[in-house]
Amino acid sequence: MAQQTTNKNEWPLWEVFIRSKAGLDHKHAGSLHAADAEMAIENARDVYTRRMEGVSIWVVESKNIHASDPGESESLYDPANDKIYRHPTFYNLPDAVKYM
Amino acid sequence: MNDQKALLQYTLRLADDGLILGHRLGEWCGHGPILEQDIALTNTSLDHLGRARSLYQYAAAVFNALPVADKAAFFTSVAIQKEVAEETAIDEDDLAYLRDGWDYRNVLLVEQPNQDWAYTVARSFFYDSFNSLFFKELSKSTDQTLASIAEKSLKEVTYHLRWSSEWCVRLGDGTDESHARMQQAINELWAYTGELFTMNDADAAVAAQGIGMDLAALRPQWKELVTSVFEEATMAMPTDAWMHKGGKDGRHTEYLGYILAELQFVQRAYPGMEW
């Protein structure tokens, strides 16, 4: 994702998210420039799906993306480190128990 | 004109349209107004080229099945006549690279130069809008090969038309400069749209067999489509006046000669080689 300085004439920057096949999430593919959302989708189709990489496209103007601050990553993500009880392997069950 | 010869002529025209327009659009590659559109236009160019190849392959098969006397007389190309005399089957490349301009059957519209983005958009728009109607009809053709090529093309053409109509609107309803350029392009290229709907002998022959169609019947719908896009684009509809034609019968504008001089150069300079 890009930070953009302003230039009046430059087409805005868009972030492109592509679903590679039905049933999967949209994943960030890259960015591109386009004058409007319609064009951004079409440009994304022409730029990022030339080799059949996608079945669905999302575009978001880059300036509308809000991101977490990497400087705070310790306070944001480290606390999850000791919460292993959120993971299924934390619980020991006898092998005889099936389908769980 | 007998049925197979008419089918061949007809198929060749559709192939020539695709090759020449694909070639013209390919001239933009590396020179487009912005990277994203450079890439977009090349995709379209590749679609036209791909369709041309399928059609040439079919045309070559139809040609190879003709009686020898018909084959020898069909093209003025010395190189192809030589292949016929040697009983060699011809292929897609022979048709593209060894025929001279008077054996090319594409409509005059597609050979017109790129000039600027507005001309390129206008030329594509006129052609794409025609194609969207044409291939829909052709997908019902009694000729299975043409019908299946048409079906595949229709998907591509739908996207082409979307691209060119949107650009018509952007340029028409953009800045004063783009509006003026777009209007000029439309006015100048209008005279080449009539030929899309004219019927020559090959058209009549294939229409009679249910392979082709009555092209003139497509025009009212086409005009409606064009009018609606032009309205949104705030462009004035040109008045119907003199229409150029001749490409379908091998009488081209001067531009085609230059296209072929480049397109065919290697094959002509070093005949009979594999590349």
Added chain:
Amino acid sequence: MTVHSFQEHFDKKIGSDVSIEPRDWMPDDYRKTLIRQISQHAHSEIIGMLPEGNWISRAPSLRRKAVLLAKVQDEAGHGLYLYSAAETLGITRDELYDQLHSGKAKYSSIFNYPTLTWADMGAIGWLVDGAAIMNQVPLCRCSYGPYARAMVRVCKEESFHQRQGYEIMLTLSNGAPMQKKMAQDALDRWWWPSLMMFGPPDAESGNTEQSMRWRIKRLTNDELRQKFIDVTVEQANILGLTIPDKNLKWNEERGHYDSGVINWDEFWNVVKGNGPCNKQRLDARKNAWADGQWVRDAAMAHAEKRKARKEKAAKAA
């Protein structure tokens, strides 16, 4: 955190091969070096479209024409991915173009050589793309995330480029004597410039050491060049073509090919603008950009008009 501790944090990440991402703190020089390298790379892709673009209209078969179009288009795509990666560092594509058009930014010198025959399409794919891939594969593991991700995509797409080039050379080498001559002529002209693509020798390359430390670069110029020579000699043998270097000889002890001295005067001259096509290449890009200005303006103007109309309609409702 103080600048000092930011620096320490950064160094630790680099040291343990953790990617740096756009919003992470990074030293100014790291940012500057990346912008320079990524944009040079992007410019090379875009200028690189031109020598091959020359032959799209003259490709000798429909298959070759389609392949060449798709290849040159890929180069536009690669330029785009790379510009996008550079844009994450806080510079716009327009600014990068300005640097290219004003001559301030450099691009790979190889594209200042002319494409004279069809065989050049083969030689470029085989040698120039081959050298580029050598350069690019290690960059997929470069320390800056967006650059590394762009390179992964580029490398994936690039793999057909070299193969199609080699296939052209193979067809020519197995063809008529004239075709083989054409292939040899192309190899003669492209061999040395291809070796120059890896940049000046390590001893004279000012940026290498720092870039290696930052993991923006993972192998030195000379290491990559040697790798390229070693694999390419065998490929030339299969084609039955002769690499234009009398000093090329297998060195059992080193386990590598020894090769002749590169003409670095020529290299620096081309870098300075004296190559056969420097002016045409740059002019072509400048013209495309200038001629496209009204088109880009029109699209923006239309988008704004449409937005205004939509807002007005929403207000009225």
